Amino acid sequence: MVMEHAIEVQGLTKTFGDFTAVDNLSFRIKPGEIFGFLGPNGSGKSTTIRMLCGILSPSGGQGKVLGYDLKDSEKIKQNIGYMSQKFSLYEDLTVEENIDFYAGIYGLRGKEVRERKEELIQLALLTGKEKALAGTLSGGWKQRLALACALVHRPHLLFLDEPTAGVDPVSRRVFWELLYRVAAQGVTILVTTHYMDEAEKCDVVGFIYQGKLMGFGTPGELMGAMGLTNLEDVFIKVVEEDYQDEAWQELLKSHRKEVTGE
Amino acid sequence: MIKWFRIRSIVVKEIIQIKRDIPSLAIIFIMPVFMLLLFGYAVTTDVDHITTVVWDQDKSPQSREIIQAFEQSGYFDIRYYAGDMKEITWLIDGGEAKAGFIIPPGYARDVLKGQSAGLQAIIDGSDPLIARTALSTAQMIGQVKGFALKLESLSRFGLGIKAEPGIDLRARVWYNPDMESVRFNVPGLIGLIMQNITVMLTAFALVKERERGTMEQLIITPIKPFELIIGKLIPYVGIGFMDVIVTLLIGSLWFEVPVNGSVLLLLALSLVFLLVALGLGLFISTVAKTQLQAMQMTFMIILPSVLLSGFMFPREAMPLPVQAFGAVIPLTYFLEILRGIILKGIGLQELWRNVLWLAILGVGILTLSAVRFKKKLD
Numbered sequence: 001m002v003m004e005h006a007i008e009v010q011g012l013t014k015t016f017g018d019f020t021a022v023d024n025l026s027f028r029i030k031p032g033e034i035f036g037f038l039g040p041n042g043s044g045k046s047t048t049i050r051m052l053c054g055i056l057s058p059s060g061g062q063g064k065v066l067g068y069d070l071k072d073s074e075k076i077k078q079n080i081g082y083m084s085q086k087f088s089l090y091e092d093l094t095v096e097e098n099i100d101f102y103a104g105i106y107g108l109r110g111k112e113v114r115e116r117k118e119e120l121i122q123l124a125l126l127t128g129k130e131k132a133l134a135g136t137l138s139g140g141w142k143q144r145l146a147l148a149c150a151l152v153h154r155p156h157l158l159f160l161d162e163p164t165a166g167v168d169p170v171s172r173r174v175f176w177e178l179l180y181r182v183a184a185q186g187v188t189i190l191v192t193t194h195y196m197d198e199a200e201k202c203d204v205v206g207f208i209y210q211g212k213l214m215g216f217g218t219p220g221e222l223m224g225a226m227g228l229t230n231l232e233d234v235f236i237k238v239v240e241e242d243y244q245d246e247a248w249q250e251l252l253k254s255h256r257k258e259v260t261g262e
Numbered sequence: 263m264i265k266w267f268r269i270r271s272i273v274v275k276e277i278i279q280i281k282r283d284i285p286s287l288a289i290i291f292i293m294p295v296f297m298l299l300l301f302g303y304a305v306t307t308d309v310d311h312i313t314t315v316v317w318d319q320d321k322s323p324q325s326r327e328i329i330q331a332f333e334q335s336g337y338f339d340i341r342y343y344a345g346d347m348k349e350i351t352w353l354i355d356g357g358e359a360k361a362g363f364i365i366p367p368g369y370a371r372d373v374l375k376g377q378s379a380g381l382q383a384i385i386d387g388s389d390p391l392i393a394r395t396a397l398s399t400a401q402m403i404g405q406v407k408g409f410a411l412k413l414e415s416l417s418r419f420g421l422g423i424k425a426e427p428g429i430d431l432r433a434r435v436w437y438n439p440d441m442e443s444v445r446f447n448v449p450g451l452i453g454l455i456m457q458n459i460t461v462m463l464t465a466f467a468l469v470k471e472r473e474r475g476t477m478e479q480l481i482i483t484p485i486k487p488f489e490l491i492i493g494k495l496i497p498y499v500g501i502g503f504m505d506v507i508v509t510l511l512i513g514s515l516w517f518e519v520p521v522n523g524s525v526l527l528l529l530a531l532s533l534v535f536l537l538v539a540l541g542l543g544l545f546i547s548t549v550a551k552t553q554l555q556a557m558q559m560t561f562m563i564i565l566p567s568v569l570l571s572g573f574m575f576p577r578e579a580m581p582l583p584v585q586a587f588g589a590v591i592p593l594t595y596f597l598e599i600l601r602g603i604i605l606k607g608i609g610l611q612e613l614w615r616n617v618l619w620l621a622i623l624g625v626g627i628l629t630l631s632a633v634r635f636k637k638k639l640d
Contacts, residue, residue, distance in 0.1 A: 053482050055481055055482060074484065077482060077483060077484040078484050080482070082479065082482040084475065084478055084479065086475040086478070088474070088475035088476050088478050088479040089476065089479070090275065090279065090474075090476060091474070092278075092279050092282045092283065093275065093278060093279070097275070097278060100271075100274075101271055101274070101275045102483070104267060104268070104270065104271025104274070105268050105271050105272075105480075105483045105484070105485055106483065106484065107265065107267055107268070109267070149479075
């Protein structure tokens with residue numbers, strides 16, 4: 001698939017009555033990048049993701065996902081994968097049945113299903129648990145199964161909404177290994193997280209606070225602009241002080257210019 | 263464009279889930295049998311064997327004769343013989359006896375003289391159904407016995423006439439000649455069972471999806487609300503249909519209430535009613551947030567439909583506003599259809615009005631629910 005950007009939004013806005021959940025968001029993500037989307041609870045991350053998935057229409061602005069306009073939700077849905085913070089698979093279905101189900105929903109057939117299922121079970125390290133009920137799996141396994149299900153139709157873009165919330169450190173590391181492997185296959189990944197060690201593993205990071213994009217760049221750029229050595233401090237500073245530092249504002253401005261041309 | 267493969271995936275998944283869900287299985291397989299037994303045996307409005315106490319102050323062959331007449335009617339079980347009024351009061355107060363007969367001293371004397379002989383019946387009126395039966399039976403026995411005595415005394419005075427009643431009323435009860443409640447209950451049960459099971463399971467199936475967060479995942483797939491609804495409903499149409507057949511079989515083989523009309527027509531119209539019930543379940547699922555709420559709302563639908571549809575109580579006896587309320591309950595029309603086909607053996611020619619109303623309500627409910635459901639997803 002030839003396209004310049006996997007995600008491209010300009011002035012993306014969503015209001016619910018008087019409340020502005022997402023305020024004039026502009027950014028671009030290149031294909032194959034892992035984009036860490038950071039921000040406190042209620043800052044507008046999930047709303048943004050819902051708009052990018054095509055299940056919530058924006059109040060303003062425009063955007064393209066995988067080259068499709070946000071209004072073209074049919075096309076978008078067929079080409080993206082999504083995994084939410086809650087384990088939202090069928091606990092009373094086995095590992096295999098869960099994969100089969102999503103394969104069916106996305107229109108995979110017969111041999112295609114078997115091959116893809118085998119591939120995913122290997123990739124997501126689920127070997128040996130094919131016949132286990134999803135509900136009996138532990139947290140880390142569940143997350144990997146959810147990832148496998150989200151990947152069943154070979155999406156070009158993967159949305160992960162706090163995929164590792166409540167999972168132990170070892171399982172988190174394993175999960176991120178998987179993400180790297182998926183990204184290496186050319187899949188663009190948008191991931192939200194509250195773990196800053198995870199954020200530092202991303203190619204690009206965006207900070208959102210009260211619906212506004214407060215910072216955007218590689219983890220190195222962001223830490224450099226603030227003169228801090230880890231993203232956690234950056235995050236806290238942005239949220240606590242509505243960060244107004246010049247170097248920081250310069251970085252934001254240059255990024256905005258790059259996206260919107262203003 | 264509707265994709266059949268997506269619907270099929272939902273159906274397959276749903277069937278696996280039902281197979282693994284013990285409570286659902288219990289509802290599907292045990293509820294019909296349980297309700298049939300309950301309404302076939304326990305909930306019967308046929309009153310007989312009323313426990314009875316007698317205070318015979320006369321102790322004559324004549325008084326024994328009348329007591330025997332009560333006993334032989336089959337309606338009264340003479341369990342107690344009291345010696346005074348206190349004892350009768352005590353037995354009826356305590357619920358030991360539901361009816362009491364007092365035969366005054368001099369009963370035989372009056373009878374033999376051809377005079378009007380007094381006889382007192384005391385009936386526990388707290389259950390009107392029992393009281394009404396006891397009262398009318400007692401009166402009837404009294405009249406018949408009185409008439410016979412009159413004739414006897416007349417003939418003794420040499421006035422033997424061949425007595426013929428002034429009016430010869432020959433009653434013939436159609437469709438249910440023995441007037442057994444089970445024949446009335448079983449056809450209605452088919453509708454009630456079908457409604458309860460389908461409404462409950464459909465509502466659960468959809469609410470569960472939302473409660474567990476799996477709906478969130480489904481929305482992001484390319485599946486369309488319509489495909490999801492169809493896929494979810496197909497297994498429950500199957501289950502509902504299976505329950506109709508099970509209920510019909512038990513009804514005709516065990517309770518001996520055969521289908522007098524066309525079985526095919528019955529099944530076809532059951533399908534129409536099934537769609538109505540599915541619509542109701544779907545509607546609940548758009549309102550209820552949890553399975554518990556869905557359960558409560560299901561009962562909010564079940565209760566009025568048991569009471570107002572004519573399932574237990576005749577609608578003709580209800581005040582007009584209540585009757586009007588019953589007229590918007592789909593079960594009301596389906597009951598007419600069921601009883602019509604099963605008991606009376608009638609067909610579409612007589613039932614078309616009920617079918618039409620059922621269809622109108624069905625299309626209305628299903629459309630409303632589908633629209634609401636779709637909105638909820640968007």
